[in-house]
Amino acid sequence: MTKWGRRGAFWALMALGSLWLAGCATTVTTEVTAFRQAGWQNDAPRTYAFEHTSQQEEQLERQTFEQWLADTLSGLGFEQRPAGQARYLVTMDYDAAPGIAQVAETVYPDPWYGPWGPYWGPYGGYRPYGPWGWGPGYWPPQTVIRDVPVTYSNVRVYFKDAASGKRVYQVTATNTTESGNPAAVMPYMIRSAFADFPAESGRPRRVTLEVDKDKK
Incomplete structure (x- = not known):
């Protein structure tokens, strides 16, 4: 038994985004912000083509990510076409970087190994753990801040009107x-990124999705 005794189950992320705990998460939370050109409407025809360099086109990772994006757009009524036949040109950028997030952990001190030494109580072996353990709970919960290595991931998707060359919609999704x-x-x-599409311009949102059971 350590000085801190039993640890509380509550975790709070003290940084932007939401921390996806490896191996035990049932949801993934993403911070999403979208912007759109004033007056732009999501009207028909909803046709698009991916726009990227020849070098990007050969990247297997990008091919996989673009297929996931194509599946998502298909569910929103978009149809992929050759560039010369598409209303929109869609660009996808993504990156990831390591970092440190501070996490606040609620702990319950164990007076058995507290600053006054073992506490036996009037009957021997009596150990007042706190609100969920034996005894009246004289030792309140405490908060400990610790650093956790994390990965900050970003994906950005841009819609450009093929005829005018002007950008009409963009969305950024960030995950920790x-x-x-x-x-x-x-x-x-x-x-x-495409939940509630097209999203209100400039309003940050937090989107939480359940983890697919067969992909956990």
Whole structure:
């Protein structure tokens, strides 16, 4: 038994985004912000083509991510066409970087190994753990801040009107995960980016999706 005794189950992320705990998460939370050109409406025809460099076109990772994006857009009524036949040209950018997030952890001090030494009580072996343990709970919960290595992942999608060359819609999705594998959260980030599409311009939102059971 350590000085801190039993640990509380509540975790709070003290940084932007939401921390996806590796191996035990049932949801993925993504911060999403979209902007659109004034007066732009999501009207027909909803046709698009991906726009990227020849070097990007050869990247297998990008091909996979663009297919996930294509599946999401298809569910919104968009149809992929050759560039010369598409109303929109869609660009997808993504990146990931390591970082440190501060997490606040609620702990319950164990007076058995508290600053006054073992506490036996009047009957011997009596150990007042706190609100959920034996005894009246004289030792209140405490908060400990610790650093957690995380990966900050971002995906950005831009819609450009093919005829005018002007950008009409863009969305950014950001996720913070302890898993260190951006590919694991990418499908959830893409789906979150287009939740409530087209989103209100300039209003940050937090989107939470359940983890697919067969992909946990």
